[in-house]
Amino acid sequence: MKIIEQPAHVLHDMLVKKELSAKELTDAFFASIDKSEDTLGAFVTLMRGKAGKDASIIDAKIAQGEELPYFAGIPVAIKDNICTKDVKTTASSKILENFVPPYDATVMTKLYDQNAVIIGKANMDEFAMGGSTEHSAYHITRNPHDLSRVPGGSSGGSAAAVAGGEAVCALGSDTGGSIRQPSAYCGVVGLKPTYGRISRYGLIAFASSLDQIGPITRDVTDAAYMLNAVCGHDKMDSTSLKEKAPDFTKALVADVKNLKIGVPKEYFADGIDPQVEEKVRSAIKSFAELGAKITEISLPHTKYAIAVYYIIAPAEAATNLERYDGVSYGVRVPGKDVPEMMINTRSQKFGAEVKRRIMIGNYALSAGYYDAYYLKALKVRTLISQDYVEAFNKVDVIMTPTAPTPAFKLNELTGDPLKMYLQDICTVPANLAGLPAISVPCGVNSQGLPIGLQIIGRALDEETLLRAAYTFETAQGIPFAVPELNNAEGGASV
Amino acid sequence: MKYEAVIGLEIHSELKTTTKIFCGCKTAFGAEQNTQVCPVCLGLPGVLPTINKKVVEFAVKAGLATNCTINKYSKFDRKNYYYPDLPKNWQTSQYDLPIAEHGHVDIEVNGEKKTVRLTRIHMEEDAGKLVHSGNTIKDSAAGSFVDYNRTGVPLIEIVSEPDMHSAAEARAYMEKIKAILEYIDVSNCRMEEGNLRADINVSLRPVGSDKLGTRTEMKNINSFKALEDAINYEIERQQEVLEDGGKIIQETRTFDPERGVTLSMRSKENADDYRYMPEPDLPPIVMTDEEIESYRRELPELPDAACLRLQNELGLSAYDAGVLTASRQTAQYFDAVLKTGADAKLAANWIMSDLAKNLNAAEITIDQSPVDAKRLGEMILLISKGTISSKIGKKVFAEMWDGNTDSAEKIVADKGWVQITDTGAIEQIVKEVIAKNEKAVADYKNGNKKAIGALVGQVMKASQGKANPQTVNELLTKLL
Ligand SMILES: [Zn+2]
Numbered sequence: 001m002k003i004i005e006q007p008a009h010v011l012h013d014m015l016v017k018k019e020l021s022a023k024e025l026t027d028a029f030f031a032s033i034d035k036s037e038d039t040l041g042a043f044v045t046l047m048r049g050k051a052g053k054d055a056s057i058i059d060a061k062i063a064q065g066e067e068l069p070y071f072a073g074i075p076v077a078i079k080d081n082i083c084t085k086d087v088k089t090t091a092s093s094k095i096l097e098n099f100v101p102p103y104d105a106t107v108m109t110k111l112y113d114q115n116a117v118i119i120g121k122a123n124m125d126e127f128a129m130g131g132s133t134e135h136s137a138y139h140i141t142r143n144p145h146d147l148s149r150v151p152g153g154s155s156g157g158s159a160a161a162v163a164g165g166e167a168v169c170a171l172g173s174d175t176g177g178s179i180r181q182p183s184a185y186c187g188v189v190g191l192k193p194t195y196g197r198i199s200r201y202g203l204i205a206f207a208s209s210l211d212q213i214g215p216i217t218r219d220v221t222d223a224a225y226m227l228n229a230v231c232g233h234d235k236m237d238s239t240s241l242k243e244k245a246p247d248f249t250k251a252l253v254a255d256v257k258n259l260k261i262g263v264p265k266e267y268f269a270d271g272i273d274p275q276v277e278e279k280v281r282s283a284i285k286s287f288a289e290l291g292a293k294i295t296e297i298s299l300p301h302t303k304y305a306i307a308v309y310y311i312i313a314p315a316e317a318a319t320n321l322e323r324y325d326g327v328s329y330g331v332r333v334p335g336k337d338v339p340e341m342m343i344n345t346r347s348q349k350f351g352a353e354v355k356r357r358i359m360i361g362n363y364a365l366s367a368g369y370y371d372a373y374y375l376k377a378l379k380v381r382t383l384i385s386q387d388y389v390e391a392f393n394k395v396d397v398i399m400t401p402t403a404p405t406p407a408f409k410l411n412e413l414t415g416d417p418l419k420m421y422l423q424d425i426c427t428v429p430a431n432l433a434g435l436p437a438i439s440v441p442c443g444v445n446s447q448g449l450p451i452g453l454q455i456i457g458r459a460l461d462e463e464t465l466l467r468a469a470y471t472f473e474t475a476q477g478i479p480f481a482v483p484e485l486n487n488a489e490g491g492a493s494v
Numbered sequence: 495m496k497y498e499a500v501i502g503l504e505i506h507s508e509l510k511t512t513t514k515i516f517c518g519c520k521t522a523f524g525a526e527q528n529t530q531v532c533p534v535c536l537g538l539p540g541v542l543p544t545i546n547k548k549v550v551e552f553a554v555k556a557g558l559a560t561n562c563t564i565n566k567y568s569k570f571d572r573k574n575y576y577y578p579d580l581p582k583n584w585q586t587s588q589y590d591l592p593i594a595e596h597g598h599v600d601i602e603v604n605g606e607k608k609t610v611r612l613t614r615i616h617m618e619e620d621a622g623k624l625v626h627s628g629n630t631i632k633d634s635a636a637g638s639f640v641d642y643n644r645t646g647v648p649l650i651e652i653v654s655e656p657d658m659h660s661a662a663e664a665r666a667y668m669e670k671i672k673a674i675l676e677y678i679d680v681s682n683c684r685m686e687e688g689n690l691r692a693d694i695n696v697s698l699r700p701v702g703s704d705k706l707g708t709r710t711e712m713k714n715i716n717s718f719k720a721l722e723d724a725i726n727y728e729i730e731r732q733q734e735v736l737e738d739g740g741k742i743i744q745e746t747r748t749f750d751p752e753r754g755v756t757l758s759m760r761s762k763e764n765a766d767d768y769r770y771m772p773e774p775d776l777p778p779i780v781m782t783d784e785e786i787e788s789y790r791r792e793l794p795e796l797p798d799a800a801c802l803r804l805q806n807e808l809g810l811s812a813y814d815a816g817v818l819t820a821s822r823q824t825a826q827y828f829d830a831v832l833k834t835g836a837d838a839k840l841a842a843n844w845i846m847s848d849l850a851k852n853l854n855a856a857e858i859t860i861d862q863s864p865v866d867a868k869r870l871g872e873m874i875l876l877i878s879k880g881t882i883s884s885k886i887g888k889k890v891f892a893e894m895w896d897g898n899t900d901s902a903e904k905i906v907a908d909k910g911w912v913q914i915t916d917t918g919a920i921e922q923i924v925k926e927v928i929a930k931n932e933k934a935v936a937d938y939k940n941g942n943k944k945a946i947g948a949l950v951g952q953v954m955k956a957s958q959g960k961a962n963p964q965t966v967n968e969l970l971t972k973l974l
Contacts, residue, residue, distance in 0.1 A: 083540040096539065103533050105540060202540040208774035238544050238776050319572050319771055322583035323537045327640070338578050338631050338638050365574075365769035374771070 003028045004165040005482050007218040008074045008225060011168060015062065015073050022055040022062070022073030026117050029075040032165045033119070039485050041141045042151075042161040043120040044080045045088050051075065051119045058115050070225050072115035077167035079158050080121040081128055082213065083202040084108055087118075091204045092136035093126045095324045095349035097331050105202020106237070107171060107213055107230045114229050119167055123157030126351045127321065128178055128206040130154050131423045134414055135353045142410070143185060145449055145483050149407040152182030158216045159186040165482035169217040169226055173203055175210045176309050177403070177427025180439035183216050184402035184452025187441045188480070189469070190216045191223045194459050195434035196241035198227075199234030205320040207313035208239075210431040218480040220440065220470040224248040227462060243460060251463035254474040257291035259464070262395030266302040267426055273405040275445040280401045283442040283453045286475060287399070287468070295395060299387040302429060304380050309428040310421055311364045311377035318361025321354065356417065385433040392458045397468055400426050402439040402452030426454060436462045440469045441478075497698040497736065499729045500706060501664050502656035504693040505671055506649050507681045508620065509552045514646035515619050516543035516586065521648075523687050527641040535646035537581030542775050545570075549648040550593070550779055552680035553617045554789050556650055557594025559678045559796055560612050560671070566781045568593045570617075570773040575766060578631070579622040579640055587651075589770045592616035593779065599674065600798060601666040602816065610667045611655040620647040650680075656695065656706065661725035665718050668692060669820065673797040676822035691716040696728045698736060707732075708742040712749045712756055724749040728756050800825050808838040817846055823861045834871025837878050844874060848888065852895055865894045873902035885959050886911045914961045917969065920953070923961065924969045927952045938974055946970055 003011075003025065014020040030048060037043060058073045078084060081091040083101035085108070090096040104112070111118065125135035133141040133156025141156045143149040144164035151160040155172030159182035162170050172179040174192035183190025191214045198213045205211060215226035227248045234240045263284060268277055288294050326332035326345030333348050335341035350358070364373040391398060403423055413420040430437040435456055442453040453472070457465040514521055517534035534541045557564050571589035597612035622645040627636035652671060658664045672690055675681040683690045697709035710732070712724045727749075732742055747756040795803070797819050804815035819825045824845070831841040845860075849870065853860060873890050876882045881903075882890065889911065890902050898905055906912055914920055927949055928935055937945035946967075953966045 081540075083538075089539070091539070099539065101533075101538065101540070103538070201542050204539040205775075236544065237542050239542075239774075315771060316774055319574055319584055319769070322574060322576070323539070323581060325576065325578070325583060327578045328536065328581065328642075329538065337634060339576070342576060342578070362769060365771055367767045367769075370770075 002482070004032045005480060006168070007480060008071065008168050008222045011074055012068070012070055012072070016068055018062065022058040022117065023052070025073055026051050026055040026075055026119070029119060029166065029168075036144075036164055036166060036485055039142060039147060040144060040160050040164045040166065041139045042122055042157040042164060042166050043077070044090055044092060044123050044136070044138055044157070045121040047087060047118055047120050050087070051117050054115070054117045058117070061115070069114040071111060071229055074116055074168050075119045076111060076116045077120055077122045077158055077161040077170035078108070078118055079124055079155050079170065079172045081124060081173055081204040081206075082107060082171060083204065084118070084121065087121065089121065089204070090138075091127050092124045092138055093324075093349070093351065093354070094137045095330050095345065099330050101202075103202065106199035106234045108202065110230045110232075111171075116229075120161075122155070122161055122167075122170060122172075125154035125156070126354050127204065127317070128154040128173055128175055128211075129317070129353050129357050131177070131181055131420055132408070132410075132413065133157060133160075133182070134410065135351055137351050140410060143407045144485060145187060145444075146407065146447070147485060149409055149449070150185065152185035152403070152407060154178040154182075155190075155216060156182045159183050159188055159190065162186070162188045162216050162218060163482070164485065169215060169222050171213055171226075171230070172216045173206075173211055173213050174427075174431065175206050175212075175313060176424045176431050179214045179216060180427050180437060180452065180454060181403045181423065183439045184441075184454075185407035185450065187444070187450030188216055188218055189220055189223050189438065189440055190214065190452075191227060191438045191462070191465070192430065192436065193227060193231065193462055194241070194436045195431075196239050197245065197436070197460070197462070198231050199237040199240045201234055201236040205316075207316040208320060209316060210309075210313055212431070220438075220466060220473050221249070221252055223438070223469075224252055224466050241460070246463060248462060248466055251466040252470045253467055254471045256287055256468055256471045259287070259292040259397065259468060260395040261287055261292050261294050261468075262297035262391055262398045263294060264297050264299045264302065264391070264398060264400060266299050267400035271404050271422065271425070272401060273445075276401050276403070276405060276451050279443045279445070279451045280399070280453055283472065284399050287472065290471060290475060292468075297391050297395060297398070299384075299391060299398075299429070301380065301384045301387050305384055305429045305432060306421060306425055308377045308380045308384065309424065309432060310360065311373050312381065312432075314357040314361035315364045315374050316361070318358045318365065321350075321358060324350070353417070381432050384429055388429070388433045388435060388456075396458075396464055398456040400454045400456070402426060402454040406445050406447075406449035406451055430456050435459055436465055438465045438469050440473060442472070442476075495737075496701045497733055498701045498703075499659050499725070500656045500697050500699060500709075501658040501660075501725060502695040503654045503658070503664060503668060504695075505652040505654075505668060506691050506693075507556075507652065507671075507675055507683065508689045509549055509648040509650060509680055510682050511546055511548045511552065511648055513546055513548075515546050515549050515617070515648035516646055519646065525643055528643060530643040531645070535581070536642060543586065543773075545776060545779070546648065549617055551789060552648075553593045553615060553650050554781070554786065555678045555793060556652070556675060556680055557597065557615050558786070558790050559674045559793055560594075560597040560599050560615070560652070562594035562597030562612060562615060564594050564781060564786050565591060566783075566786075567591065567778055568781075569778040570776045572771045572773050573618075574769045574771070577621070578638065579624045579645070581622070581642065581645060585618055585621065586773055586776075587618035588616035591778075599667065599670050601663065601670050603660070603662045603666050608657075608663065610657045610663075613653040613655055615650050615652050618649050618651060620644050620649050656697075661722040661729075664694065664725055665722050668718065668721060670797070673819075673821055677794055677796055677800075677825075679794070679822075685716045685718075688716055692721060694721065694724060694728075696725055696732065697742070698729065698732045708744050710742065710744065710756070711746045713746060715749060717751070720749060720751045723751065723754050724756055727754060731756065797822075797825070804838075810838065810842055814842045814846065818842060821860075823859060827860050827863075827867045830867030831871040831874070834868055834875060836871040836874035840874050840878065841871065844870060844891075848891055864897065865891065869894055869902060876902055876906060880913060880962060882906055882911055882913050883959060883963060885954075886913065889959075911960060914957055917965060920957070920961050920965050921969055921973075923953050923956050924966065924973055927956060928970075928973060935974065946974075
């Protein structure tokens with residue numbers, strides 16, 4: 001058995017039983033990183049020194065017979081837009097190339113409380129804007145299943161690390177699909193919880209009303225454990241939910257009898273890859289065979305979701321990113337006075353995609369356009385949410401493809417931003433409505449590229465999502481495996 | 495053509511919460527630069543705001559005290575503009591749903607009563623403080639520095655309708671707002687510390703017209719004198735421009751308090767677009783009727799009510815009552831003097847004359863007075879009881895002002911200033927004075943009743959001011 005292919009729950013048992021030390025585990029992952037990282041490019045910053053020290057501390061605890069928290073000793077990757085105290089946090093942007101946060105994000109505090117071993121900061125599209133990780137200001141990340149393809153994005157580094165044997169699990173963030181889509185492309189499990197379930201304190205904001213941190217894992221069981229570890233109300237985040245979170249691992253029961261599944265026709269419309277449709281429909285059929293009840297439903301406002309998303313998210317981003325001005329932190333490009341310094345810094349240190357979205361956002365918020373764009377987008381957002389409220393009167397979960405196609409080729413869409421934006425069509429509505437959604441692998445296409453099944457649930461009902469996903473995963477019975485990285489076309493740096 | 499000035503004020507008041515509006519940092523004035531800061535108020539990547547509930551309470555109380563309607567649903571918005579004293583490059587403020595709207599306060603100028611309407615009161619965060627190596631941000635090649643201690647200190651902005659027509663009215667309005675904020679104890683209103691500052695809008699229009707003229711704006715005025723000077727200067731300047739057939743340019747002007755002039759700063763023709771957006775990181779503020787009513791119940795007596803009470807219950811004149819209630823400190827001082835049992839009218843006179851004169855000369859406020867209310871009250875009681883005369887009272891007051899910390903009674907005893915009420919002792923002095931002042935006695939006896947004044951004066955002098963003047967009068971009349 002290969003250590004680097006195991007999910008956290010298996011490794012936890014091995015650590016408890018002393019079949020493996022935390023140091024050995026961490027070393028195994030860094031050995032794998034040494035072998036693969038030049039090819040994959042999943043990380044912006046590796047934390048070898050701190051990880052080694054933390055592993056030794058955990059081994060001391062194990063030696064003393066202390067009870068181990070679930071993630072004790074487990075190598076975890078963190079998306080580089082989550083602030084880590086004393087560890088560089090760049091959001092894959094040149095403008096934060098030298099930014100070392102003086103504080104930990106709430107999720108980091110929670111993971112450290114669990115004695116997790118953080119092995120590095122994962123690559124991403126700059127400020128989480130993109131769906132391919134090609135918009136990282138540092139380097140691209142390759143899909144472990146096909147090195148000529150993107151890992152998805154924006155949490156592409158997190159998903160590639162988990163899939164490629166460089167981390168057991170990871171935290172990503174999801175604003176319009178940025179956890180689920182790369183998870184689908186890389187053949188791993190990605191969960192975007194209900195908005196507010198996990199504190200956003202310390203998550204470098206892209207679009208505040210849409211952003212949500214979530215786990216990327218090798219199986220559904222790990223997703224439930226990781227959600228347990230990082231969720232909960234946080235007084236530092238006024239939008240975090242007051243509701244007490246249940247023990248999500250209690251939902252890991254293989255039983256979908258009488259589960260009412262809605263299949264929205266709008267998600268199987270134009271542009272969907274035939275093999276994706278086939279795999280997703282066959283997955284839904286297997287739920288029926290396990291006793292679930294399938295009904296076709298309609299979510300009529302789905303067709304506006306992309307338009308609404310690409311107004312609201314850039315508008316929020318435009319203001320959220322105003323703080324990067326070279327004044328008190330981050331990179332500064334000098335100028336003859338402060339205003340010129342601010343202009344130089346922003347125009348030289350933001351990437352093209354980030355600037356594009358800032359422009360869109362400011363346009364939508366400008367006097368004279370606000371009502372026509374931003375205000376209207378907020379209204380349509382409400383209609384999209386209402387579609388889901390009505391649908392959930394009839395069904396317990398909704399199943400769709402996670403993305404309309406499998407992973408595309410590197411550079412395939414970079415020249416066509418609009419086509420890139422359309423990749424978000426299946427994932428964006430859950431963010432607009434604040435609903436929990438999970439992507440689970442449901443097979444591969446004829447080229448061996450993974451395909452993801454998306455399950456969307458009622459607000460706060462991650463348990464039903466997890467139960468459905470767990471049942472499906474159990475029925476499929478395909479264990480997680482790290483693919484051979486033998487179809488490389490070159491190094492990660494381009 | 496005769497012109498009428500139209501004036502509106504936007505008053506910014508720092509609230510006296512101990513912590514900032516969106517984080518736990520202290521707000522104390524005068525701390526070492528950049529020591530009252532944290533990731534949140536520095537606007538570091540990833541931070542989120544959390545509302546200080548005290549700020550909402552204070553803003554609601556300010557709204558209630560100025561007769562506003564409190565909005566049960568209000569929200570914060572981002573007001574976007576780039577400036578290095580603003581770490582996020584937006585100010586968290588309130589745009590279309592402020593906490594309070596549609597208020598009014600009454601003012602009085604030259605005996606004329608007037609109502610000034612309030613458009614709205616909203617909550618917002620203060621910015622940091624910039625120090626330039628040059629004069630402005632644009633000519634500071636050697637650097638500009640920023641102190642973020644003030645960043646995130648809570649403010650309310652009180653916006654008036656353009657209901658004022660003279661510098662005196664604007665001053666009276668701002669004084670009334672200051673008094674109200676002090677009474678309800680939500681702001682220190684120390685103008686020299688920038689706790690209370692105003693942006694002034696001034697325009698002119700022909701008398702009788704109801705159309706508003708083009709206005710200019712003067713920002714960050716932080717004294718009453720500057721307020722009046724800036725308005726008067728701007729009225730005159732605009733009048734000259736108009737009389738010469740010119741046009742007023744809508745612009746922001748700075749007021750130079752030393753030269754007493756306003757100067758063009760920047761034209762508003764390419765008006766700032768603040769690209770307001772609802773603040774997604776803060777949930778809306780939802781108030782219930784019960785909460786609003788409980789805040790209303792906590793309001794103390796307000797200046798107008800206190801002024802009426804002093805007239806109706808204590809029989810003071812409208813003028814005296816107005817002066818004594820114009821600031822919370824004076825009103826509290828007056829109330830404390832009365833607590834000693836001192837007579838209200840006497841107390842009013844002492845506060846408004848001797849005490850006020852000394853405070854003005856020393857340039858200190860009443861709460862910094864070396865003579866506290868209790869000791870002044872006890873001194874006044876000594877006068878009422880006849881232990882000392884008013885004249886001796888002034889000596890006692892001067893003694894206390896100059897640093898004698900003894901009670902009035904002890905000072906009088908130590909100095910031997912107790913009034914002589916012993917008729918025998920006074921009679922002795924009266925007899926001596928009559929013997930020595932033949933001319934005055936003769937004048938009096940010849941029907942010049944006024945001549946007795948000189949004799950009273952002589953007796954008082956001879957007794958070193960200690961003789962009871964009434965007894966002196968009686969004895970003189972009898973013996974003459
Ligand atoms: Zn702070």
